[in-house]
Each structure stands twice: as structure tokens, then as C-alpha cells.
Amino acid sequence: MTVDTSIECHSNGVISCIETHTVGMPCRIVTKGFPRQTGTLLEQRCEAEASYDYIRKRILLEPRGHADMFGAVLRPHTESTASEEAHMGVFYIHRAGYSKMCGHATLAVSRALIDIHDPEIFPQRHLVKNDPITQTSNIILHTLGGLVKATVPTTSDGQRSDPSRPVTFVAVPSFAIATDLNVAIPQEYRWPELGSRTSVNVSLAYCSAFSCQTQLHELGFPPQTFQGGPVPFQDLKYAVSQLKKALGEPKYQKYFINPSTGESSSCFGVLIADKGLGQRSKGSEGVETGLYIFGDGVLDRSPTGSVSAARNAVAFAKGELGPGQSWTYHSLLSNTLKRKEGFTATVVRGEGRREIEEGGFAAGPVVVEVQCSAYYTGFHTFVVEDEDPLGSGGFTYGDLAN
Incomplete structure (x- = not known):
């Protein structure tokens, strides 16, 4: 069966995500479509909660997600990326709100960053160094819980992650x-x-x-x-x-x-x-x-x-x-x-x-x-059609019982 992937869809809310799981727990990593932000990571998280929370609901809840979906929003411009203390900023999202830190998502995000070579998504990618002996690269994430160092196994040239070996991170204290x-x-x-x-x-x-x-x-x-x-x-x-x-x-x-x-x-x-x-x-x-x-x-x-x-x-x-x-x-x-x-x-x-x-x-x-280990499960482009009454936000069907 041939599926037409060039369907025309008029949408002002296109959001791109990398889909992953770590021992079955999903992490939907937002790579494009979230508004560009400035300021500290905490300020960006607060702004997201105050002004863009509909995006969290849209990508995590039904009809695009489910009640236990988890996600990560990449924030390339934070105080720690500006000082080059970190390669990428990130805040984590779930159905009820926002998390300072998440281990299963950190493993997934760290692996994904090794495979991202688009400077619009990951402008600090050129700062990631590869150890050719151990065939690993270190990623420093700026989370709301602190700086987190992850070690990601790679191919011999350091350009791709190696899914046959596990990712390691040092948790905040x-x-x-x-x-x-x-x-x-x-x-x-x-x-x-x-x-x-x-x-x-x-x-x-x-x-x-x-x-x-x-x-x-x-x-x-x-x-x-x-x-x-x-x-x-x-x-x-x-x-x-x-x-x-x-x-x-x-x-x-x-x-x-x-x-x-x-x-x-x-x-x-x-x-x-x-x-x-x-x-x-x-x-x-x-x-x-x-x-x-x-x-x-x-x-x-x-x-x-x-x-x-x-x-x-x-x-x-x-x-x-x-x-x-x-x-x-x-x-x-x-x-x-x-x-x-x-x-x-x-x-x-x-x-x-x-x-x-x-x-x-x-x-x-x-x-x-x-x-x-963290694994890829797919890649999503989410849209919102103007005519869709359920499109802009999200819902949890089980909550209707309450």
C-alpha cells in the first residue's frame, strides 16, 4: 500500500518531535515549533507555563498523546549555553505540568543530541567532543535541577549514537x-x-x-x-x-x-x-x-x-x-x-x-x-487544522469521569 505523505494541511501550529522510549517510558522531544525564548532557563519555563501551556497539552494529551505521556522541550539559548557551560538547555513536561529533571528523558535527549546536526535545532553541536578511544561523547544538559553530564556511546567518527551500548548520566546530587x-x-x-x-x-x-x-x-x-x-x-x-x-x-x-x-x-x-x-x-x-x-x-x-x-x-x-x-x-x-x-x-x-x-x-x-539505553520509536510532525474543535489543546478522556 502506498501512503500519500504530501497531504496539504493548512496549519499555523506545526510542531516537530523526536519520539523515544527508555524501558518503555516515552519521551517526546520537541525540536521545532516551540516559540523562541530568551532569558534564563527558569524564566523560559515560567513563560512557557504562563503563555504556551496549550502546547504542552497539545503534544502530550489526547488525541496526540495519552495520560502518561512525557516530553522534553529543547531550549538552545540559556545562560549556561551562552557561557558554554552546557550544550543544550531543556525543561521536562508531563500531563500535570513541568519537572526540573527526569532521568529517563535525560538518557533519551542526550542520545538524540548526538544525532542532531541541524544548527537551528542544536547550535552548540560543534562543541561536542568525541573520544575516539572509548567511542563516546559527553553532553552537558542545562536542566532546572542543575547541569547534568551524560556520556553517549557513538560510532567511530562520533557522528552518530550507538544504540548497542547504554547511555550514562551523572545525576544532580x-x-x-x-x-x-x-x-x-x-x-x-x-x-x-x-x-x-x-x-x-x-x-x-x-x-x-x-x-x-x-x-x-x-x-x-x-x-x-x-x-x-x-x-x-x-x-x-x-x-x-x-x-x-x-x-x-x-x-x-x-x-x-x-x-x-x-x-x-x-x-x-x-x-x-x-x-x-x-x-x-x-x-x-x-x-x-x-x-x-x-x-x-x-x-x-x-x-x-x-x-x-x-x-x-x-x-x-x-x-x-x-x-x-x-x-x-x-x-x-x-x-x-x-x-x-x-x-x-x-x-x-x-x-x-x-x-x-x-x-x-x-x-x-x-x-x-x-x-x-534509550531508543527511537519515530518522528512526528503535529499540526492543528483551523476547523478542528479539539486541535489547539488536549484532553484526558479519563478525567471526564471526574
């Missing part, structure tokens, strides 16, 4: 805020699986955003939940939403103070883990499989890069990992592949390990290196 913290669950926040228990044991960490880490059994779900068979996603999402409400109580606010800026924040996502489940990568000390639910209920298909770094920080605080030691993190999806397709996170260095008055530990900053 991670902090274990509190380990083994018993969080009280008031009656109004309880969920059915919790049974008669009145608290949940969690660890809290920060890596560009605050995450809560807990074990599957702590939420009241049986061990086999992640070991085959139907996964009760809606029940897990409800439990997570209730746990986040409990963490929002005033007595826990002291744990959500940004360790770098002192700003007050909240829990962005919850990682539910099954320790010991999965196939570990060579050289790893151990393995676990988990499900990360973030924002307003987004299910991460990947083991999630930033939270892998945060999990390493917690393991460092507990004395389970030291510098040079690694752990393999699987998602529910990568665990089904029965291959070493998870994230490998390695403690590069750490400091500040100490006991806290609640009985657990804290640590930070902890520098972690995260490794995994």
Missing part, C-alpha cells in the same frame, strides 16, 4: 532525608489493603524532586503483586494518593525542605519496591523491582532515573552501598523481559551520613551515575 520513617495514616486517609495497620514505614529522598520510597508489603499488597498476573494499578494509585495526603500533614513538612535552597516543597512521587525481585546487572550488589507513581497518578514504565539516584542515596545512608558499588533497578516492564534492561545506578561519592532523631539515617549530597 541526591539526598537521603530520612530512612525508615513511620508515617501515621489517619482514618480519613486509609485504603482497604492497609487492613488494621495505622502506619507505613518509608524512606524520603531528594533528587531534583522529593520522593517517598516504600516496600510493597508496607502498603498491604501481597508479595506476588509484582511477580506475574494482573497488577492492580488503580488500587496502587489510590494507596499512593492517600499516602501522599498523609505525608502532607504539617508534622511531616520539615522533611520536604529543599536541602540546597531551603524552599518548602512536597512529595512528588512514591516508589513501591519489591526488594530482590528481578535480574541484576553484572557487577551489581543486588536488584529490586518497583513501580514509581508520580504527579497526579502517572505510572512510570521505566525504573525512573532520578529516583534510582535517590534510591542509591537511601542505600548509602543505610550503609548498604558505598562508593563504586551499584544496584540494579527494574520496573514492572523491564522485569518481564527477563533481560538486564533495568537501570544500573552506581554511587560515585557520598558524604554526610548521619543518624537522625527519629531513629533512621540521612545522607547527602550523594553523587550517583545512572545507566540505561
Whole structure:
């Protein structure tokens, strides 16, 4: 069958994207069509939220995307690209808004930048240096979480990425805020699986955003939940939403103070883990499989890069990992592949390990290196026809039930 790709379409809103996935979690990378911006990266993100948020909705939500779609907007002109401290600026987008940092998307964006040779999209491409011995190139991304260095495997001439080898990035510093913290669950926040228990044991960490880490059994779900068979996603999402409400109580606010800026924040996502489940990568000390639910209920298909770094920080605080030691993190999806397709996170260095008055530990900053592969799935040109009543923005069909 021959498909006519030269269809005429009158549109003033053409947006071009590179489509990728990292362990099944998509990243839609906007390369053209987003308005040109100036100022700092933070100013550009704020302007995007105030004036161009319809573009985020248009490219991530239905009918062009779905509720769990994720994206990245390339911003070539920031204060760090102007000073040549970074090759490219980027801010990350999801259905509920904007993220400072995202690991799975960083892996995808870094690989894509090696393959982009269009100076309009990537004006700093000529500054990327290739190591002919290791056949890798370093990409420095300017994210709202800080500067992030990624190492991308390449062909021998450095002109193309090599998908047969994984991409690596050094995450922004991670902090274990509190380990083994018993969080009280008031009656109004309880969920059915919790049974008669009145608290949940969690660890809290920060890596560009605050995450809560807990074990599957702590939420009241049986061990086999992640070991085959139907996964009760809606029940897990409800439990997570209730746990986040409990963490929002005033007595826990002291744990959500940004360790770098002192700003007050909240829990962005919850990682539910099954320790010991999965196939570990060579050289790893151990393995676990988990499900990360973030924002307003987004299910991460990947083991999630930033939270892998945060999990390493917690393991460092507990004395389970030291510098040079690694752990393999699987998602529910990568665990089904029965291959070493998870994230490998390695403690590069750490400091500040100490006991806290609640009985657990804290640590930070902890520098972690995260490794995994990212793959291309396609290339999109999105349009908006003037006659289309649903064209300019986006919607989430499931929200109609609310």
C-alpha cells in the first residue's frame, strides 16, 4: 500500500518531535515549533507555563498523546549555553505540568543530541567532543535541577549514537532525608489493603524532586503483586494518593525542605519496591523491582532515573552501598523481559551520613551515575487544522469521569 505523505494541511501550529522510549517510558522531544525564548532557563519555563501551556497539552494529551505521556522541550539559548557551560538547555513536561529533571528523558535527549546536526535545532553541536578511544561523547544538559553530564556511546567518527551500548548520566546530587520513617495514616486517609495497620514505614529522598520510597508489603499488597498476573494499578494509585495526603500533614513538612535552597516543597512521587525481585546487572550488589507513581497518578514504565539516584542515596545512608558499588533497578516492564534492561545506578561519592532523631539515617549530597539505553520509536510532525474543535489543546478522556 502506498501512503500519500504530501497531504496539504493548512496549519499555523506545526510542531516537530523526536519520539523515544527508555524501558518503555516515552519521551517526546520537541525540536521545532516551540516559540523562541530568551532569558534564563527558569524564566523560559515560567513563560512557557504562563503563555504556551496549550502546547504542552497539545503534544502530550489526547488525541496526540495519552495520560502518561512525557516530553522534553529543547531550549538552545540559556545562560549556561551562552557561557558554554552546557550544550543544550531543556525543561521536562508531563500531563500535570513541568519537572526540573527526569532521568529517563535525560538518557533519551542526550542520545538524540548526538544525532542532531541541524544548527537551528542544536547550535552548540560543534562543541561536542568525541573520544575516539572509548567511542563516546559527553553532553552537558542545562536542566532546572542543575547541569547534568551524560556520556553517549557513538560510532567511530562520533557522528552518530550507538544504540548497542547504554547511555550514562551523572545525576544532580541526591539526598537521603530520612530512612525508615513511620508515617501515621489517619482514618480519613486509609485504603482497604492497609487492613488494621495505622502506619507505613518509608524512606524520603531528594533528587531534583522529593520522593517517598516504600516496600510493597508496607502498603498491604501481597508479595506476588509484582511477580506475574494482573497488577492492580488503580488500587496502587489510590494507596499512593492517600499516602501522599498523609505525608502532607504539617508534622511531616520539615522533611520536604529543599536541602540546597531551603524552599518548602512536597512529595512528588512514591516508589513501591519489591526488594530482590528481578535480574541484576553484572557487577551489581543486588536488584529490586518497583513501580514509581508520580504527579497526579502517572505510572512510570521505566525504573525512573532520578529516583534510582535517590534510591542509591537511601542505600548509602543505610550503609548498604558505598562508593563504586551499584544496584540494579527494574520496573514492572523491564522485569518481564527477563533481560538486564533495568537501570544500573552506581554511587560515585557520598558524604554526610548521619543518624537522625527519629531513629533512621540521612545522607547527602550523594553523587550517583545512572545507566540505561534509550531508543527511537519515530518522528512526528503535529499540526492543528483551523476547523478542528479539539486541535489547539488536549484532553484526558479519563478525567471526564471526574
